[in-house]
Amino acid sequence: MSLLTEPTCVVPGVWLLHGFASSAALWSEMEQIIAKAPLRHMQTQRGFTMSVAMTNCGSVGWTSDRRGYRYSPTDPISDKPWPAMPALFSTLANDASEQAGFGRFNPDACLINQYQPGAQMGAHQDRNEKSFDHPIVSVSLGIPARFYIQGETRGGQSQSVDLFDGDVIVFGGVARQYYHGVRKLKSASHPLFGSVRWNLTFRVAQ
Ligand code: MD3
Ligand code: FE
Numbered sequence: 001m002s003l004l005t006e007p008t009c010v011v012p013g014v015w016l017l018h019g020f021a022s023s024a025a026l027w028s029e030m031e032q033i034i035a036k037a038p039l040r041h042m043q044t045q046r047g048f049t050m051s052v053a054m055t056n057c058g059s060v061g062w063t064s065d066r067r068g069y070r071y072s073p074t075d076p077i078s079d080k081p082w083p084a085m086p087a088l089f090s091t092l093a094n095d096a097s098e099q100a101g102f103g104r105f106n107p108d109a110c111l112i113n114q115y116q117p118g119a120q121m122g123a124h125q126d127r128n129e130k131s132f133d134h135p136i137v138s139v140s141l142g143i144p145a146r147f148y149i150q151g152e153t154r155g156g157q158s159q160s161v162d163l164f165d166g167d168v169i170v171f172g173g174v175a176r177q178y179y180h181g182v183r184k185l186k187s188a189s190h191p192l193f194g195s196v197r198w199n200l201t202f203r204v205a206q
Helices: 023-036 087-099
Strands: 008-011 014-017 053-058 061-065 068-072 109-115 121-124 136-142 145-151 159-163 168-171 179-182 197-203
Touching (some): 023 136, 023 197, 053 061
Antiparallel strands (some): 061 068, 136 197, 145 179
């Protein structure tokens, strides 16, 4: 299901695989995950509600509430384990990592982000994982979004990348702890998803 694409280097440590993933192939797995672990708008530690709706699959899932950010083996809504990571997902993430030159990659967590028009993700680092030696693989599906990378500090000048349906970004090495975010989503239409953007982020969390 991963298509042959030449990776392009966005900044050192960040590789873009344009059109690498197939939304149609991923969607039936996503539907089954969402049926078991519904999308929800999590709370931040400061009490704000995130504009991005989220769920997870894998042996642990990323969660946020008034107590902070962490990985949890169970969904706090059901207190049951998160749905298992489909083989299609882990194979796609591994293929992308290998294609980008980071070698074998066996994620234990996949965060599923759903953006509706107006949703955004402020600049942050992904630092709840136990080790930063593994890359992160990010799969964009549905309508396009403008993603930005700020480097080692927040603020300052940023590098922007428009991410389209099927685009995969792999970031590791020097870029693993770079600040990054997603600009407010503009309305558009995708044949399968309508006015929605999805992002699947694969991590080795434990
Ligand atoms: C970091 N998600 O869930 S893709 C996240 O599109 C998250 O939903 C975004 O950041 C999303 O934590 C962005 C992940 C990503 C991609 C490229 C990067 C993070 C990056 C390049 C450098 C540093
Ligand atoms: Fe992130």
